[in-house]
Amino acid sequence: MEISNCIKILKNEDNFREIYVNLVAYYDLPDQYDRTISGLSYTSQDVSEGNIFFCKGNNFKLSYLNQALEKNISAYFTESIDEFPDTTAVGIVVNDVRKAMAVIAANYYDNPQNDITLVTFGGTKGKTTAAYMLKNILDIHTDGKAALISSADIILDGVTKIKASLSTPESLDLFKMLRTAADNGMEFLVMETSSQALKLDRVYGLDYDVAAFLNISPDHIGDIEHPNFEDYFYFKRKMFKQSKTVILNSDSDYYQLLEEAAKDCTEKIITFGNIKSNKECDFIWEKIGGNSFKLTSPFQEYGEFFVNLFGDYNIENAVASISIALQFGVSIKDIKRALKSIVIPGRMEMFKTEDEKLVVIDYAHNYISLKKVLSELKIVFPDKEINVLIGSPGNKAQSRRKDFGKVLSKFADYVVLTEDDSNYEETEKIIKEIEIHLDDGISRTIISNRKEAIKYIISNSSPNSIILLAGKGADKFQKRKGVREFYEGDYQIAKEYVESLKK
Template identity: 35%
Template sequence: MSLTLNRAVALLKQHDLLREIVTPGRWTLDAASCADADQTFAAITYDTRQIEPGTLLVCKGRFSPKFLDSCDERGLAAYVSETEFSEHTRTPGLIVSDARKALSLLAAEVYGHPERQLTLIGITGTKGKTTTAYFTQAVLNAHSGGHCALFSSVDNCLDGRTYVESDLTTPESLDALRMMRQAVDNGMEYLVMEVSSQAYKVQRLYGITFDVGAFLNISPDHISPIEHPTFEDYLYCKRQLIAHARTLVLNAHAAHVDLLREDAAGADVPVHEFALLGEQPSSHSPATCGWPCGGKNAMAYQFRLDGEELGDYALDLAGDFNVENALAAVTIAHAAGVPANATDALHAMQHTRVPGRMEQFDDEESDTHAIVDYAHNFASVKRLIDYVDARYGECKPAITLVTGSAGNKALDRRREIVEAAQNRIARFIFTTEDTDTEPHEDICKSMLANVTNPEVKTSIVINRADAIADAIADAQAHAGRTDVILIIGKGNERWIKDFNKHTPYEGDDHVVERLLAA
């Protein structure tokens, strides 16, 4: 760590963020007039609980000044804030126009700009980000001998092989840059990141440029008072990836694709388009595309990369939508430098599985089939049921959907999940998902109120493990009937967020395994 007060002030001035420096009895723009201006900070944080002697604190978000009241005694050296807090601390305050932008810039400086030492790949879209990220990492690991790191909404991987459960889709800037530094120190050459709309809305990626940015798709999601007020705002935030990428990989079938092409043209960003097709490509198809092989293996697809045939792809991860994710990964890896003739590397994702994504469990004796998935909105629920229709449709299965929805945010999902499913399934079981302060039962009742089809059965079972048990018991009780149980929203997460605390949870996958083995 080599950041001093002098260097922090110079950096903030360079980016037109500094308003003034507040010290006891004086407001100034001259860092040199402050005591210890050339002394290196011992640490940087945005959490007052982590303050130790010599710490620079960045006050971001819903910061309460009372958090500062005991910080001088614990060694606070200075703070960065959009508001001056001289009544709560005697330390210098660097007052800025945007604390989150400041945090990102200062973090990059503290950790020696690791983002410049990695080939950075950012993937955005309403659905498919995680799977595409895992597929892309598999290809780049195969190409580089295991030197690709990963930031995803499921896991983070900083050494190419060890996966640790993550907290956010895109980490806070300070955490992201710290982990990038660890990845570089571990010998990583590539980093594949999921990029959320919130990451751009709250400046977690300020100052970061991606070598390859990928835009998979867009549909309404995350619309709420604490996320995005409108779909336009959601799409606008997603689009920021394009202006902050050196190369864009774009799904030619994405909604609003013409606008996305305009974004790329306006930013002078070259575009590699891909498309999953329903039949053999024509002269108008993108040079990078995939289409069904037909013949004996109806689940296989053939890929073409910049006009060069790559052969057949048959994935362990079910669903045509995952074939599209695989095609995206091939295109991304090629844009990142993997040559089209590196066929072994480009096929490396075929046996990749993603925790909590399309995990299937079967009880052949009772003809019961359970699928655990992270589906959580209209688009992902629709495509999940489309897969069930394609895979089990001839058996006319009774489909049960075990679902909740996030509390305090994305309020539109409660209606959209119901609308996507209610005319295609036999039963809803509404249950617990993550929430901040909203009671689980209120969320379930809100979802239930959106059910308008009188033919679909409904129930509320608040305990999530009990809800899964209810669905499995009902399926196994109906001999001679094919049952498909869709358990969505939590995947393999081992916790449920309840009133802002993570409470331990067995995990949907483990619950299903335990019950089917009983």
């Protein structure tokens, strides 16, 4: 692919202004400056000779471009720049650099979205769990030919796990992953689509074969992400416009609006819901005890299913996955087998101590997920003390701090507040912003070091109590000052500490 190809694509997209080479402006690229592209990059640390470089992001600095130029890039893309560098690298000015990234990446990797069936999950809670469920189902159906892009793991060959850094990768990375998965012989790719991915055009140009919208609740609201719930909700449902088939949870808040929005822009809508809601749906589920449920449609009974995960909300995730799987002709036998064996790291992992404390590790990291986990624990263990360890991330989703205070005040007997990816904010400041929203009657302890906090809550909880370690799930890092530092993980720390107490 040559630079001239990029310019032609951008002109067709009406996303092109002009070119600068050696301080001279052009509309058409002179032949002597055209060259073959060796790769795509948006970070000056990773850029290589001959790459094209995208100047993107609110925090982009001119020094990043200068670093890239020192590595002899062939071209760079920018929306605006006060002073163009005097260089033979071709400077291409566009209206929207993020959309330019997406369309050029799609073309550079030969439109991989056309070579694989693409399924996504959106909504506030359950995306990762539902994605894992569907991958498990499709793996059995296709003999291991389902790829995954989630906030937990990226699996592009059906087996090998790579730790994820974003729920939905940047477009350059995403299209490269799609090409890798397709070249690896994957028939399906299951992914999460976040509100930020839609707002920042990371998935621009993608068309999903099926998109499932699980639920909606306020989250990611703050100065950096979404200014308010309306903005968050709008971008959450924007994926409907890129989806051939939409799966909707009729029990979701704002369901009528979601259904109307989907009808306005997609070919096919499939709905599911709980029998208690008394709504007409394509798939209706009914809990029959524990983690088991029955599934029916107006035309068929599908029998009983068991999902190897705790909570009614995971039955909802399972039904969403079943609704998709049936569109691809997966057998009920394969679906039941997959759900019965599903294990998801960091999602409702449990073990007991010698004095019968139940330690639960879960990724519950926002209002709706924490509320659902705690309410389920209260229902299943109505007479047991529930103690919660939790923190909140820095420089994002500031509204969670107030939300956590409200949920903890309703469901928790005792709280330990600690660190959870404080980033550039002070951990103590974040903790205080949670604590001020706790009811006065809620006993609490503040321990900034998460490892020590885990040890403390285990040691100081009563026998037979429930201990929920919330927020990090299977994460093996703490984000501090923009850097992901190694962290052993909540499960490993808790398990090793409990084992040490036996000695």
